[in-house]
Amino acid sequence: MAYLPKRLTGDQAAINEFIDKFDVFLFDCDGVLWSGDHLFEGTVETLELLRSRGKKTIFVTNNSTKSRADYLKKLTSMGIPGNVDEIFASAYSSAIYIARIMKLPAPKNKVFVLGESGIETELRSEGVEFIGGTDPALRRDITPEDYKGIADGSLLDDNVGIVLAGLDFHINYLKLAHAYQYLARGAKFLATNTDSTLPSNHTFFPGAGSISIPLINMTGQQPLALGKPSQAMMDAIEGKFHFDRKKACMVGDRLNTDIQFGIEGKLGGTLAVLTGVSKKSEWEAPGAEVIPAYYVDKLSDLRG
Amino acid sequence: MAYLPKRLTGDQAAINEFIDKFDVFLFDCDGVLWSGDHLFEGTVETLELLRSRGKKTIFVTNNSTKSRADYLKKLTSMGIPGNVDEIFASAYSSAIYIARIMKLPAPKNKVFVLGESGIETELRSEGVEFIGGTDPALRRDITPEDYKGIADGSLLDDNVGIVLAGLDFHINYLKLAHAYQYLARGAKFLATNTDSTLPSNHTFFPGAGSISIPLINMTGQQPLALGKPSQAMMDAIEGKFHFDRKKACMVGDRLNTDIQFGIEGKLGGTLAVLTGVSKKSEWEAPGAEVIPAYYVDKLSDLRG
Incomplete structure (x- = not known):
């Protein structure tokens, strides 16, 4: 009962x-x-x-867009005293998991990131190599050359062993196409978190789950999520x-x-x-x- | 048996x-x-x-990115004789459904489009009003003003009664945020088709289903799909x-x-x-x- x-x-x-x-x-x-x-x-x-x-x-x-340091700034700006060691965010959780638990052998241990700078900061702090993320080279339309190069692998990094999907305010078709192809070639699938929505201004906006769900739908694979309630x-x-x-x-x-x-x-x-x-x-x-x-x-x- | x-x-x-x-x-x-x-x-x-x-x-x-006329060009370029009346594409199917079957009463019958020009052409051919689609005003990053205006409705069109999701090579966070908010406010949810992938270059790229699935995940609603096998x-x-x-x-x-x-x-x-x-x-x-x-x-x- x-x-x-x-x-x-x-x-x-x-x-x-x-x-x-x-x-x-x-x-x-x-x-x-x-x-x-x-x-x-x-x-x-x-x-x-x-x-x-x-x-x-x-x-x-x-929140996967912020590093612990970013989040401390948020706490401080709200008037809440705290220190960086009291903060545990899903970007940090993901970096810890990749660096200390998965520990994929080099060289095929690079991460393709869908997400913002907070994830990059935390991956760097754990010494994890990554591509994608906020790279301006991926913030553009897909071209015929991209289709060809993504399909034949010439535009892919052979050392990517992990796709990590977090909330990416700059999500686009080109990034999804890259992420899918890495997964199709055997990369492990991680998500910082899979919240479908992001509460804001008394309503909802797309959450990190909106970034991973097209890839789940395309591959039939579920990511290991590193945020609550995981x-x-x-x-x-x-x-x-x-x-x-x-x-x-x-x-x-x-x-x-x-x-x-x-x-x-x-x-x-x-x-x-x-x-x-x-x-x-x-x-x-x-x-x-x-x-x-x-x-x-x-x-x-x-x-x- | x-x-x-x-x-x-x-x-x-x-x-x-x-x-x-x-x-x-x-x-x-x-x-x-x-x-x-x-x-x-x-x-x-x-x-x-x-x-x-x-x-x-x-x-x-x-294929929802092409109008019938676009698709006839494709047939012709492949050397296949045909005429526009032999072609039935999901963008056209969607326009027919909205204009001749749903027939929502004006003024709340405008369509918010996630998709390319083929959808727009077919909606126009059936006299259906729409916003979104290839509008360059939505091909940009989301701003703090957008969060506020989308949340309080001041940046939304009160006459949108339908969200139509097709394959959008220019999908972004701002468009998804608009589409979600229209659905949350009661718009009907349609999809040209829900193919998760688009076959190309002997592999797969994100299909129209990759555009609608974040909205399905956010709202818990399934769209009515107008493509095969619907x-x-x-x-x-x-x-x-x-x-x-x-x-x-x-x-x-x-x-x-x-x-x-x-x-x-x-x-x-x-x-x-x-x-x-x-x-x-x-x-x-x-x-x-x-x-x-x-x-x-x-x-x-x-x-x-």
């Missing part, structure tokens, strides 16, 4: 017990700490409260921070990414906030499959 | 009986009449033979040519588009050729679901 999450809002005893239970809090950001460019009231104070009680705070985001990301986070999963809590606004990520990762707890995508009615619905352990109306309710 | 198709190659009596059985032959083109830019030997003579015996020939293509296309063909389906035969190289199109359309026959995508082993495999009535090794085997 399904359980219902415990509501912490307004219950100081339960809040104290909740906070005492965990050493580490993993935070999704958009919809939890802020929405778009609007910082939620009390976010800074709530993080401060947790830190003052000795808790480790880690910011976990599927446990490859959880493994990478644990590998870096070395915490006890039972003493960690995932905080997020989306049941099918954040909360599922925490549950599948067998963390000690999951906390949903109602300031983002998912509504209370979703876990109260008959047959609901992803149910948080706790919820608050808004994050700052943890201040009591 | 599954049947096996009758092989006509080398069997003059069977060929004669086959040809006598039909008044109308619907031809897929690429993989049947030619491959890429290479005309198969005997194509022109085979069409001539059928026409000399009083048969109607109709060219049915999912019966909306068959209905449009019959509506134009008024033939007896029992006296018509679909000729093609792809089981899951061409042959399925003919079978679902309850045509009198289907003829597979082995000069394209599908192999004999596919219909001979246990559990094969799409099986042609006849096959030839190559189309010109019909010359006996």
Whole structure:
């Protein structure tokens, strides 16, 4: 039988017990700490409260366009104190996975990137060779010479062993054609994350999943996704921070990414906030499959 | 129990009986009449033979980038005599469907097009208003103003009631963002065709399905597809040519588009050729679901 999450809002005893239970809090950001460019009231104070009680705070985001340094700038610009080591983004997660887990033998270990500079920065930081990405040579229309050279391989790099698809605001036909051909020739298929949409301005825009899905449809292959809820990301986070999963809590606004990520990762707890995508009615619905352990109306309710 | 198709190659009596059985032959083109830019030997003579015996020939293509006039140029350049009324392409099929079947009431009947000039030509020929398509104003990067204006609707056309997705060699993030937002606001979702790939240069490039799939993934909606094997296309063909389906035969190289199109359309026959995508082993495999009535090794085997 399904359980219902415990509501912490307004219950100081339960809040104290909740906070005492965990050493580490993993935070999704958009919809939890802020929405778009609007910082939620009390976010800074709530993080401060947790830190003052000795808790480790880690910011976990599927945003693949930003490097950790870029994301720290975003936190800082929102007025949230933090440091780069507290940030875990899907571009970084992907770079870690490629460099430290896949470790393809040279020379066929180059990455063809569909994505923005954040991915490039993180690949560079892990010493991973790549092509594509923000290369201006690929930001143009396809030509008859491209068809020929992509088909016969003369325009391809023989050392590409991985295609990594993230959110690419400069996606075009030429890049998709290259990516498909590398996959058809046996490259491994990775995605920073597969969120179909990107929430922005109170609506949705195409997400990283919109970049990988044409390739999934063309090849019949599914990429290994390195963002939430993929446990490859959880493994990478644990590998870096070395915490006890039972003493960690995932905080997020989306049941099918954040909360599922925490549950599948067998963390000690999951906390949903109602300031983002998912509504209370979703876990109260008959047959609901992803149910948080706790919820608050808004994050700052943890201040009591 | 599954049947096996009758092989006509080398069997003059069977060929004669086959040809006598039909008044109308619907031809897929690429993989049947030619491959890429290479005309198969005997194509022109085979069409001539059928026409000399009083048969109607109709060219049915999912190619959505070309208008019928464009496609006639392609036939002519390949040395195949024909006229524009023999051509039925998915761009035309889409225009017919929108103008004559959907007939949305004005003013909310404008089409947002993802695709090339062939679609625009056919929409114009049917008097359908559209935006998007080859408009240079959409061939650029997305800006912060776009996010705002797309989200709040100030950059959208209130009269768009349909999103039509075909193969767009100039697909980009900005166009996908517009298309998504029109769909989210209730526009009907059509696709010229949903082929995931475009065969070219003996390999594959992204097909029209690569343009619609991100929108399917974002919205959870399936478009009505107007190309093969959609019966909306068959209905449009019959509506134009008024033939007896029992006296018509679909000729093609792809089981899951061409042959399925003919079978679902309850045509009198289907003829597979082995000069394209599908192999004999596919219909001979246990559990094969799409099986042609006849096959030839190559189309010109019909010359006996």
